[in-house]
Amino acid sequence: MAEYLLELREITKTFPGVKALDSVQFKLKPGEIHALMGENGAGKSTFIKVITGVHAPDAGEILFNGEKVELKHPRDAQKLGIAAIYQHVTCYPDLSVTENIFMGHELLAKRTKRILWKEMHAEAKKWLKELGADFDPRTQMGSLSVAQQQIVEISKALSMDAKIIIMDEPTAALTQRESEELYKIAERLRDKGVSIIFITHRFEDMYRLASRVTVFRDSRYIGTWKIDEISHDDLIVAMVGREVSQLFPEKKASKGEELLRVEGLGKNGYFADVSFTLHRGEILGLTGLVGAGRSELCQAIYGISPYDRGKLFLRGKETRIQNPLQAIGSGIGYLPEDRQKQGLILEWGIDRNITLPVLHKFSNKGWLNRKQEQKMAKNLADKLLVKANSIFASAASLSGGNQQKIVVAKLLAADLDILILDEPTKGVDVGAKSAIYEIIHDLAAQGYGIILVSSEMPEVIGMSDRILVMRSGRLSAILDSDGVTQEMILQAAMGTHAVDQPLRQRA
Amino acid sequence: MKPDGVLGEQKMTLKRFFLQWEWMLVLIFLLVNLVNAFLSPYYLDLISIRDATMTFLDKAFIVLPMVFILILGQIDISVASTVALSSVIMADLYNRGLPMEWAIVVCLAVGALCGWINGFLLVKFKELSSVIVTLGTMILYRGIAYIILEDQSAGKFPEWFSYLGWGYVGGIPFILIVFIVLAVIFGLVLHQTTFGRHLYAMGSNLTASQFSGIRTNRITLIVFTLAGLMAAVTALFLASRMGSTRPNVANGYELDVIAMAVLGGVSTAGGKGRMIGAVIAVFLIGLLRYGLGLVNVPAQTLLVIIGALLIFAVMVPKLSGLKRKTAHRLAGKN
Numbered sequence: 001m002a003e004y005l006l007e008l009r010e011i012t013k014t015f016p017g018v019k020a021l022d023s024v025q026f027k028l029k030p031g032e033i034h035a036l037m038g039e040n041g042a043g044k045s046t047f048i049k050v051i052t053g054v055h056a057p058d059a060g061e062i063l064f065n066g067e068k069v070e071l072k073h074p075r076d077a078q079k080l081g082i083a084a085i086y087q088h089v090t091c092y093p094d095l096s097v098t099e100n101i102f103m104g105h106e107l108l109a110k111r112t113k114r115i116l117w118k119e120m121h122a123e124a125k126k127w128l129k130e131l132g133a134d135f136d137p138r139t140q141m142g143s144l145s146v147a148q149q150q151i152v153e154i155s156k157a158l159s160m161d162a163k164i165i166i167m168d169e170p171t172a173a174l175t176q177r178e179s180e181e182l183y184k185i186a187e188r189l190r191d192k193g194v195s196i197i198f199i200t201h202r203f204e205d206m207y208r209l210a211s212r213v214t215v216f217r218d219s220r221y222i223g224t225w226k227i228d229e230i231s232h233d234d235l236i237v238a239m240v241g242r243e244v245s246q247l248f249p250e251k252k253a254s255k256g257e258e259l260l261r262v263e264g265l266g267k268n269g270y271f272a273d274v275s276f277t278l279h280r281g282e283i284l285g286l287t288g289l290v291g292a293g294r295s296e297l298c299q300a301i302y303g304i305s306p307y308d309r310g311k312l313f314l315r316g317k318e319t320r321i322q323n324p325l326q327a328i329g330s331g332i333g334y335l336p337e338d339r340q341k342q343g344l345i346l347e348w349g350i351d352r353n354i355t356l357p358v359l360h361k362f363s364n365k366g367w368l369n370r371k372q373e374q375k376m377a378k379n380l381a382d383k384l385l386v387k388a389n390s391i392f393a394s395a396a397s398l399s400g401g402n403q404q405k406i407v408v409a410k411l412l413a414a415d416l417d418i419l420i421l422d423e424p425t426k427g428v429d430v431g432a433k434s435a436i437y438e439i440i441h442d443l444a445a446q447g448y449g450i451i452l453v454s455s456e457m458p459e460v461i462g463m464s465d466r467i468l469v470m471r472s473g474r475l476s477a478i479l480d481s482d483g484v485t486q487e488m489i490l491q492a493a494m495g496t497h498a499v500d501q502p503l504r505q506r507a
Numbered sequence: 508m509k510p511d512g513v514l515g516e517q518k519m520t521l522k523r524f525f526l527q528w529e530w531m532l533v534l535i536f537l538l539v540n541l542v543n544a545f546l547s548p549y550y551l552d553l554i555s556i557r558d559a560t561m562t563f564l565d566k567a568f569i570v571l572p573m574v575f576i577l578i579l580g581q582i583d584i585s586v587a588s589t590v591a592l593s594s595v596i597m598a599d600l601y602n603r604g605l606p607m608e609w610a611i612v613v614c615l616a617v618g619a620l621c622g623w624i625n626g627f628l629l630v631k632f633k634e635l636s637s638v639i640v641t642l643g644t645m646i647l648y649r650g651i652a653y654i655i656l657e658d659q660s661a662g663k664f665p666e667w668f669s670y671l672g673w674g675y676v677g678g679i680p681f682i683l684i685v686f687i688v689l690a691v692i693f694g695l696v697l698h699q700t701t702f703g704r705h706l707y708a709m710g711s712n713l714t715a716s717q718f719s720g721i722r723t724n725r726i727t728l729i730v731f732t733l734a735g736l737m738a739a740v741t742a743l744f745l746a747s748r749m750g751s752t753r754p755n756v757a758n759g760y761e762l763d764v765i766a767m768a769v770l771g772g773v774s775t776a777g778g779k780g781r782m783i784g785a786v787i788a789v790f791l792i793g794l795l796r797y798g799l800g801l802v803n804v805p806a807q808t809l810l811v812i813i814g815a816l817l818i819f820a821v822m823v824p825k826l827s828g829l830k831r832k833t834a835h836r837l838a839g840k841n
Contacts, residue, residue: 304717304718323720323722324717324718324719324720325720325721325722327720328720334718336715336718341712341714341715342714342715342718343715343718344712344715345708345711345712345715345716345778346712347711347778348708348711352704356704356708356715356716356719356721357719357720359701359704359705360701363700363701366700366701366702367699367700368699368700368701368704410719
């Protein structure tokens with residue numbers, strides 16, 4: 001057995017106009033969890049595609065168990081036991097768990113080629129159990145949570161005798177508790193001798209799991225370290241290429257008059273009895289486990305799916321918001337959680353994306369004034385330091401952080417004073433994160449009232465003035481961010497109190 | 508981002524300009540005319556070409572709103588049945604003594620109502636696709652038309668009504684003028700207004716459009732109602748030209764209309780396409796039919812040619828470099 005299970009040497013991959021990988025190297029030991037980190041666009045995705053045989057490299061060699069191999073097709077990688085689990089699970093949502101696990105390598109009767117359902121279900125059950133999951137393999141895939149679907153995908157990899165499992169940002173869509181489950185699974189796999197390449201933006205994941213970390217930056221290999229041999233700051237410098245002096249900027253805004261007040265807001269089956277106020281210049285953190293009703297609450301305030309109980313006051317006046325158009329007209333803007341599906345029209349240019357919600361501003365009786373439109377888009381893009389060749393560059397061509405800036409620009413284009421930001425830094429890299437934090441603080445200083453929805457505890461604590469914690473559709477705590485700890489928030493988010501007796505505490 | 512004051516270049520080189528799908532259409536259009544002229548000495552007669560437009564322009568009115576619907580990412584296959592129902596009701600009411608002017612108003616109203624019902628069902632039942640909804644109403648509307656007239660024909664319209672389909676203004680067919688005027692209006696609305704921009708937005712990403720505060724339900728309703736209304740306009744011209752109407756009138760128009768829009772470069776996947784392409788395609792198919800008809804090419808062969816042309820139209824952009832360039836420009840081109 002070679003020292004390294006998988007070794008990549010001087011791998012280069014060029015696409016028309018871009019060098020996606022520039023003589024990159026990577027060494028994976030058997031039975032280790034190896035974190036792969038780097039900003040968006042560092043070349044991680046292309047790297048995975050080379051390992052899984054989707055893209056053939058232009059130069060360099062790949063060694064598997066010390067022997068040179070060529071991965072020309074995903075099948076070649078599969079044969080060697082290399083499998084990838086993606087953040088957005090690629091599955092057949094209408095088929096059962098068993099069918100998903102055995103897709104492409106079903107168990108067949110020897111002569112008749114009949115599908116052996118019973119055996120397959122039993123086998124599937126076995127794999128799931130091994131991973132600590134107890135749901136029925138006959139369940140429809142689409143009815144499972146993202147975390148459960150990932151477990152199915154991992155089962156599928158195991159059923160194909162995977163020796164290397166690549167996990168691409170698996171915790172991005174998971175709650176704290178689900179991530180913890182995933183960590184345990186990863187450790188169990190490691191103990192069984194499976195090697196894991198763990199790609200993540202979350203330092204938490206890396207510290208919790210990995211024994212070594214490799215960093216890519218700008219399509220280049222920067223280095224590999226043992227986790228305990230590199231300091232957090234050095235790691236960030238390696239990833240970003242410069243020092244990010246302070247991730248969370250100093251607070252600049254001061255609290256002004258009341259902008260928004262909700263009293264006993266409720267929507268059947270989603271949330272109930274939610275009351276809070278938001279002031280000018282304030283950043284109000286909103287957190288809780290996924291499924292606690294945060295997004296539903298925000299979308300109700302924004303009019304996507306209106307609330308059915310309670311009252312909403314804007315600047316002291318009771319208002320009823322029925323649809324987003326009305327919300328925008330009343331000064332409420334919403335930055336959706338999924339910027340690609342809900343925030344942007346990817347094939348459109350930056351200009352058209354930014355102006356979409358406010359076309360009325362440069363139209364006369366419906367007729368567009370394109371010059372004015374482009375000027376406004378240009379101004380906003382410049383203000384947010386969007387990196388692109390021109391404002392006509394398509395949104396799809398931008399990096400995650402720049403895409404997010406475009407969605408923020410859409411909010412700034414409208415005359416708003418309340419911004420609801422739903423996971424604004426989800427899936428963006430460290431450098432862009434601190435830029436977005438800076439923007440949020442600037443906005444608060446300009447007098448916007450901001451509701452910041454986030455699952456990341458450090459972000460909520462570092463950014464907010466006050467923190468709302470939701471649990472099972474109710475507000476379980478309103479905490480002052482001074483002196484608050486992750487434990488306090490987690491306790492409020494997971495809690496031990498009965499759901500129908502919401503805990504209310506003010507720190 | 509470029510320095511202050513510079514928007515950055517929207518690359519529009521000469522090459523790019525000529526690589527647009529519309530130029531391909533113009534090329535095919537000229538080719539068709541050339542072949543026609545070569546095949547028949549009678550073809551290049553301006554008078555007869557002028558009169559030929561009268562025969563194929565009636566259904567072209569539906570192409571205009573169909574472009575809107577396709578850009579929304581939807582489809583409407585009930586339009587031909589709407590033509591039948593609105594014209595049958597008009598003829599029936601006229602024959603029962605309603606003045607023709609009022610019968611025409613009713614015809615337009617029935618058409619608009621048919622379209623509105625499609626839109627309403629789509630807005631109300633979001634899980635239904637427009638193919639299914641309009642397949643249902645396609646059968647339904649045609650069925651009602653049969654109940655009213657029972658496979659009879661109805662007509663004997665007043666003398667002046669035939670002017671719609673047969674009249675000239677300064678030597679130009681009335682129908683041609685109306686079509687050009689409407690095509691220009693539809694084109695301007697699509698490419699120069701917020702409404703048009705919203706159509707492209709909805710067809711490209713419906714969810715993001717909703718989140719951006721676009722009133723998607725309202726726009727869907729308007730566009731489908733418009734399709735019904737324009738189907739009624741077709742009904743008027745058709746009834747005028749034929750002098751009568753019957754329940755099986757305009758059979759198959761829906762597919763002709765969709766074919767014209769698609770040949771014109773409008774994507775059935777939504778978000779892409781321009782009005783000018785569809786208008787060129789209308790004349791392309793119309794004159795192709797007329798020209799080949801002159802040299803007695805049988806109708807069946809005509810179908811084969813048009814079918815092949817359509818497949819060619821949707822394949823060429825995928826085969827050549829045409830696609831990425833045009834698709835990119837067409838994407839947000841309004």
